[in-house]
Amino acid sequence: MKAAERGILSSYDSKRASTRAVIGVMSLVVAAMVLSMLYPIAVTFFNSLKSVPEVNSFPPKLLPRAWEWSNYREAWHYMKLPLFLKNTLLIFAGNLVVTVFALGGAAFALSKLSLPRRKLIFFFFLTTLFIPPSTYIVPNFVNLKDLGLMNSFFAFWLPAGASAFNLLLLKSFFDDINNEIFEASRIDGASDWYGFTRIALPLAVPIVSTLAIFLFSSAWNDWFWPSLVMHGDPHYPLSTAIYKKVIQATGLKLNVKFAILSMVALPPIVVFLIFQRFILRGLHLGGVKG
Template sequence: MFTAAARRRPLVRLVLMAMFCVLFLLSLTTLGPLYWMFTGALKTSNEIFQMPPTWWPLDPQWNNYPQAWSNLNYTLYFSNTVILTVGSVILQLFVSTTAAYALSKLKPVFGSVIFFLFLCTLMVPGIAYLIPQYLTVVDLPLLHLRLIDTWWAVWLPQSAHAFNIILLKGFFDDIPDDLVDAARIDGANAWQIFVRIMLPLAKPALAVVTIFTVVASWKDFLWPLLVLTRDEIQPLMVAIYRFSGLDSMQPLNTIIAGLALASIPPIVLFLVFQRSIVRGISLTGLKG
């Protein structure tokens, strides 16, 4: 944005400092709720409602976290969430990569029309096709299978997302066709080109799709609430909501501690793979 020589000018330094202050204040709006959640989990239920609020617990209740783990049966629901997330990631990567590869390099008939239809689905709010999607998993067309109260009811709807397909197609489009043609001359078929050439080159984009899918699946609430009614297969978000009801008699600080524990895996995942995420976003053109 600014050259090294321009950064030495007092006016440019002032502008950069102002931009830094604005970004810092905006970051506080994101970090503020996280700070309240993690510190609120250390407060008593009465202190949570205290006005004016306390910035740090007067008497930190560190046992709230292990108590939330045991009272909310976290081992079961955490395992369920991991299974749902891993299944969604595997299916999402398989469907998105193969669909993007087909549209980008195999050039199917009416490929431009299919791509346009993918774009159209992005304009429709997810809540608009909630009922048709629910009726589909109640009675799967052609096979007539009832997927309610099975993990497939969550995996299958999350196995395809137009945004990820479009993102990967844009990345595959940037791979030179000469590379694909050279592999065909050497005798490689379409599947070998996809596995040995396209996927290794698309690792940054695959990292972005993986992170997006993990976060979306981990925090998904409404759809699992509708299709997973049996207690033993519900994920964390649904279980915490159920335990927050009046009939569960769980104190508020325990519920907040449960929410804090549920938010740790996505935060750690982002911190570990943030360089891959930033690199993938820059290479796939998701700027601004």
């Protein structure tokens, strides 16, 4: 019979009254945190199924008296959600390609190639992590404007190739790959590009999956930067369109607003629930080792 793995607490410790009290308090704190996170989502969903007088009623009630599913049909026809969703997915796809090949190639070079002063180069990238993101919004905007990339998806794809955090995760993962694999491929006549595309990238699927989830979340939720570099409905991603056409709208009914917000909030929740194991696994594999 296989022996059970020992947890943090032994069976003796778990029977002590003080230990049970601490566990009880921690459970209450966790439950309160979960409720505080789920309550806004529940309010948004149930308000999307209410009538306008019921949404504005006081004191408010969580559950609707009558379930108004027609609010979702009206919300779907209010704005061009498929167009904005397509723009968001294009931003995500471009960011992923740039991250895998540009940052992945840089991480592979810093990890497996004999570059002169590569530690100094890597230290330079790490120092950018200490710079507040708000400080380089204006320089990025000016550079993209001078390059003529306004109203272009390259305004998202180009900065994606300068993420020091993603570079750090990829390099830390490549550092754990045995160098003998690449030395054997070089003996067989393989180039460094072959080692990167045919050996390193297939092994890096876990960390790439984690980065894909992060990039999807960023592309889905970011509205401020797209509102600066994009102008007009044909170029807006979903979050910017929601901010400009729903959050700032004055003539839109509240229940329809909540219906739109519910539809927009559902996909990232589903993506996280399905791929959450890749997040923890990827961060573990790509973590910095001491």
